[in-house]
Every structure is written in structure tokens, then in C-alpha cells.
Amino acid sequence: MTRKGKVADILSNALYNDNPELYQVGYIDFSKTREVPLGEFLKLSENFETIPASRIAYIKKENDILHCRSVRKKDPKI
Numbered sequence: 886m887t888r889k890g891k892v893a894d895i896l897s898n899a900l901y902n903d904n905p906e907l908y909q910v911g912y913i914d915f916s917k918t919r920e921v922p923l924g925e926f927l928k929l930s931e932n933f934e935t936i937p938a939s940r941i942a943y944i945k946k947e948n949d950i951l952h953c954r955s956v957r958k959k960d961p962k963i
Contacts, residue, residue: 892938895951899923903946911943918942 899908900923908923912930921929923944930936944952 890938891952892941892944895944896923899946907946909945910941911945912936913940913942 899905905923909920910923910926911918911920912926926936941952942954943950
């Protein structure tokens with residue numbers, strides 16, 4: 886049995902067990918984070934072909950953040 890990632894689990898639950906219109910996806914577009922509804926994100930990403938899951942910054946349902954990508958800051962001493 887393979888393990889599902891957290892993003893895949895959230896998206897699957899949103900699409901098949903909940904109302905996908907309640908979900909917003911924030912994704913990295915060049916140096917900006919853009920926020921779009923889940924349905925629009927799936928159309929834009931063409932099933933993760935043009936926008937991979939690794940560029941998803943956060944997923945939220947209404948005002949609750951369900952997933953937030955951790956950003957590693959570079960050590961200025963290096």
C-alpha cells in the first residue's frame with residue numbers, strides 16, 4: 886500500500902467528500918503567491934502538468950489553513 890501525501894489527501898477529500906468551492910489554493914507563480922479557487926487551480930495546472938504540486942504554498946478551506954508549505958530560509962553565514 887502506498888502512502889498518499891498530505892496535499893493529495895486534502896485535494897481528494899475536497900473533490901469527492903466535500904464542496905470544492907470552499908477551498909482556495911495558493912501557489913507560487915514566479916516570485917508571487919497567487920490564490921485561486923480549487924476548481925480554477927485544477928484547470929490552470931492541467932492535472933499538475935503545468936503547475937506541479939511542489940509549487941502549492943497553501944490550501945485553505947474558508948478561513949482555515951489545511952496545508953502550508955514550510956519555507957527554508959538560507960543561513961546568511963553560508
